[in-house]
Amino acid sequence: MLELININSLPVFLLVFVRILAFFVTMPLFSYRTIPLPFKIGFSFFLAMIMFYTIDTQAVIVDEMFIFLIVKEALVGLLIGLVAYIVVSAIQVAGGFIDFQMGFAIANVMDPQTGAQSPITGQFLYIIALLFLLSVDGHHLIIDGIFNSYQFVPIDNFIPFGNRSIPDFVINAFNMMFIIAFQIAIPIVGCLFLVDLALGIIARTVPQLNVFVVGLPLKIIVSFLALFVFLSLYVSLAKNLFHTMFEVMRGLMQLFGGG
Template sequence: MLDLISITSLPVFLLIFVRVLAFFVTMPLFSYRTVPLPFKIGFSFFLAMIMFYTVDASQLVVDEMYIFLIVKEVLVGVLIGLISFIIVSAIQVAGGFIDFQMGFAIANVVDPQTGAQSPLTGQYLYMIALLFLLAVDGHHLIIDGIFNSYRFIPLETFIPFQNNSIAEFVITAFNSMFIIAFQIAIPIVGCLFLVDVALGIIARTVPQMNVFVVGLPLKILVSFLAILVFLALYVTLARNLFTAMFETMRGLMQLFGGA
């Protein structure tokens, strides 16, 4: 190991390792509890070892500011992974919209991957999206994204937090996340709205019918049929979601690099 990474180059390797490890802490798919912690550390170590020979660290000076460079690397890895996790969370938000209309909002489940409560429909759509991401080798693009981050954010530079465009960019990312969530949920929510309108008309024309007893099973049946019909549209929206995630990661890295 000492032949591969000398003692003099150890500070450079440590900076690379810290950014990669912090990236995997918050990045979707790699940050889940189902992935063992030793695997995350080991994978980050070997990936940092590979990237060590490709990252330009000729301008890096190890001095009293080195500890702040380590903190900067942690922030870069965590924030890039976090912004991508926020974009992917649009699926859970869309599932919450759908479950609220279906009547499943009270039946949330604990997601074993994140340890948080998530809606039933959102968890179902989220698993399909992750399988789609793996099927198109999206996890390779995620790793390629952390590799290309050194082109935008060199090791020796700091993040210009005084730049107001970073806050605007994060707000725009939140906005796009809710727009994508609305696009995913609107076909099913729209169908359930029409069911509610039909049940309201029946309640006014046929007062003897108990629409509360008939309405809930009917809405569940219609929602399942709508999910089955619009599943092909959902795959297209999932592709747009991951495209937006990669573009958001790239834009945030450009802002961190001062571009």
Template sequence: MTNLANIPVFLLLFIRITSFFVTLPLFSYRTIPMPFKIGFSFFLAIVMFPAINAAGIQVDELYFLLLMKEVFVGVLIGLTASMILSAVQIAGGFIDFQMGFVIANVIDPQTGVQSPLTGQYFYIIALLFLLSVNGHYLLIDGIYYSYQFIPADAFIPFKDGNIAEFIITIFNKAFLIAFQMAIPIVGCLFLVDVALGIIARAVPQLNVFVVGLPLKIFVSFVVILFFLSLYIVLAKSLFETMFDTMQGLMKLFGGA
């Protein structure tokens, strides 16, 4: 780093890592101070610099295109992980709609947007599980190994249709995982609705609208209690899908 000729290469590393942390789950939250994010990206770029083979980069008219490419790569890789992890919020939305909690959305202090109650509960458990298995280290490894597929001194060899097909695949995986997380609780609540419908026909004097809402909430809490062990298994599958998707995006950008 003492050679001034290495500054353009270091700046490319710093831009990609910073852009990566802008959209990456856990590292991009508002509760993490911005000076910490910038400082962490700076020191991480210093650590990664000796292992990156990108000598000979000069500041010319193509260098600014390389800077834009680094921003694009970092943001897209982090956004891909966020899209897969958003399956937890989607599953919580399905559950809250059946429970009647859909009108009680809360503001997530991490992202600053509204999120379902159940989805926020599952999301916190997923993040704790990610930290307990040192998954945040794997996320940092992801930005390091991205240089094996997408060198800092090379442009992205786009291929027609591959990006769109890959994005559609990401959405399909996220929706499928969300459906797997929500179907046990949603299925039980559907059976509760069927039972309430039968009771309403058999006992017309009973006001099922008054009884139904607290009953569905009680059943939901009981099912969630038994569902937590299965949820950990699904969370493990979710993170495996997230890491595989990030690697697949890197290979796609690298022309593999």
């Protein structure tokens, strides 16, 4: 504690604190509104206090470039958390695909965690994915990722924004999000497509039957049955999703470090 109280170490501690706090602003699970702001600030402070003694702080020079180091630390935390949030948003996109086919697209709900509108099925799958992440101690891996970020992006280095591979990497992560969303949604959307095909055949062969009245309840029943069967497969997809999230975070940190 004496070293932390020393006035010479306070600027370095501020750099560590800014990166961790910025990381918690956009990182999935830690950035939600259901977590009180004082808890985020306090947890970031004590985590920064612990990590401060494990980081080589001798290379940090407090001069006119120090303000740019603070901005760099904030950008590192925000961008790494944001790219992880983009990957996890594949669940919400997949839920939107499913709800559109089910007929639930008009019944979006307010997500209390993010404050944004969310599809009903996407919210259901998202909660299951978060519970899975907590059950396998994924939140510990997220905190471990914050700690390992200093091995890839040292506290005294700047981000090489001239590196063209950084925006390409973010675009590829965005494309990967849609591919994962399609993989999650295709079992149920495929079943509903077969239901639409069957209803179209019935409409041509039995014109007296009003398929618009029968179709919506039938598609909802088939969707629930497909979801029930699909949940076992969804757990493995959620595992691959979070594995991809950690790989994307690691790759972006390597690019930030000039690797």
